[in-house]
Amino acid sequence: MKKQTKAIDEPFCRKDPYGALSMPVYNSVAYEFDNAQDMADTFCGRMKGPDYSRTENPTVTYFENKVKSLTGAADVVAFNSGMAAISNALMAVVSEGKYIIASRHLFGNTLSLITGTLRRFGVKVILLDLTDAKAVEEAVNKDVCCIFLEIMTNPQLEVADLKALSVIARKHNIPLIADSTTIPFTETDLGGLGVDVEIVSSTKYISGGATSLGGLVIDYGRFDFVSCRLRGELLFNIGAYMTPQVAYMQSLGLETLAVRYNKQAENALWLANELYKLPGVKVNYVGLKDNPYYEISRKQFGETSGAMLTIDLKDRDACFRFLNNLKLIRRATNLFDNRTLAIHPASTIFGLFTDQQRKEMDVLDTTIRLSVGLEDVEDLLDDIKQAL
Structure with missing residues (x-):
């Protein structure tokens, strides 16, 4: 089977x-x-x-x-x-x-x-x-x-x-x-x-x-x-x-995993490509063809690249303003919910590490992590644009 x-x-x-x-x-x-x-x-x-x-x-x-x-x-x-x-x-x-x-x-x-x-x-x-x-x-x-x-x-x-x-x-x-x-x-x-x-x-x-x-x-x-x-x-x-x-x-979740995952990965790829076009936004998503890990990811994991991507803005203050401006995307931890989630990893997940430790881990103050959900991707893009 x-x-x-x-x-x-x-x-x-x-x-x-x-x-x-x-x-x-x-x-x-x-x-x-x-x-x-x-x-x-x-x-x-x-x-x-x-x-x-x-x-x-x-x-x-x-x-x-x-x-x-x-x-x-x-x-x-x-x-x-x-x-x-x-x-x-x-x-x-x-x-x-x-x-x-x-x-x-x-x-x-x-x-x-x-x-x-x-x-x-x-x-x-x-x-x-x-x-x-x-x-x-x-x-x-x-x-x-x-x-x-x-x-x-x-x-x-x-x-x-x-x-x-x-x-x-x-x-x-x-x-x-x-x-x-x-x-x-x-x-x-x-x-x-x-x-x-x-x-x-x-x-x-x-x-x-x-x-x-x-x-x-x-x-x-x-x-x-x-x-x-x-x-x-x-x-x-x-x-x-x-x-x-x-x-x-x-x-029960396993029964719908493949359907949900493939839609989330499709949404993440579409969103990454659209965000790539925006000025002042640096996008990191393995599914983008110019990503340094694109080929090895395809070789090991197939045609999809997951539902997590990151964007980098000017500085920590810009990241906080962006998060505070979001209306649809949820300010929350966790990954791969049905809802799209956004978080500033440096101040939360890695918030108790020292500046030097975060530097060694390449966890930057400029990074926002997005876990892409199952919403309509155009609604997600609109929310990100208005938050920016």
Whole structure:
């Protein structure tokens, strides 16, 4: 079956007694067993089935199975936020004294996790330009435990060569871990590009209009210990599993993901081309043919380039005036809502970093980030023009 069909018609693990077409929301915390042996076998992993909803729940399992079917992954684990997915995926591979190779071009909280929280537990980090494969190769040593990046960085919109990085990762037998939130997995084949572990904030495109918080770790099975630690250790000990209510909403979101995403990407491309014509506005969108990452993005992700773009204005004051003048576009964080959203990353998402840190991350005071939604694009353009 094609992906769109799989997104809708994934079978239930067990037949619903009432013939429900949508997977019901199993709000139960615990589950009754027929006998003591089944109970022991389930708790110890010898029998498949839910034992306690902190580690497994039928509604969440159904959502995980949908994603597994769409990606061809060996295993998928759903978490209660994108940051929970990132932190659990990294905790599955790191240990005291080990190094993570990562880019400075990361979402603010992801960078804080790697350079702050994990560092307090003895994990070290090497920050590099991940578009420079030679520099990455030279930086790998026996204590490096993984290479981590975003497939399209936020808000810099940088795209690294995943194949080149995967060759380095294979050579040194370390996992390549990639946050793919900016381009849905229905449009890509990151496993085929050499990514070992894919991380998604399902809050974004998948949720279907910012209905719910969630995250996914998609494990392609090249390093068996990843799923073993996620399911056999971290879900038990940290307890960041997705709730059944969220899994229900995001299963529904998956059914319309491809339709919504393609329209949003189409809107973003049209808007970027129109904004490109405006005086005093610098546009950054990977789908523009003169963008330095246009070719590598097409090669890796196909014909679409996501629904995020940035514009640069004269200075911070000009950005604030622009935001304050908006009438249709919402001043809000988050990405890939049905609504178009605008934010000044330097003063918000990266607002607690120092000026020097923001400079090193190429987060500029002149940049406005736009997440393009499903409104009529001419209305969006009119709003931007009047705000300018």
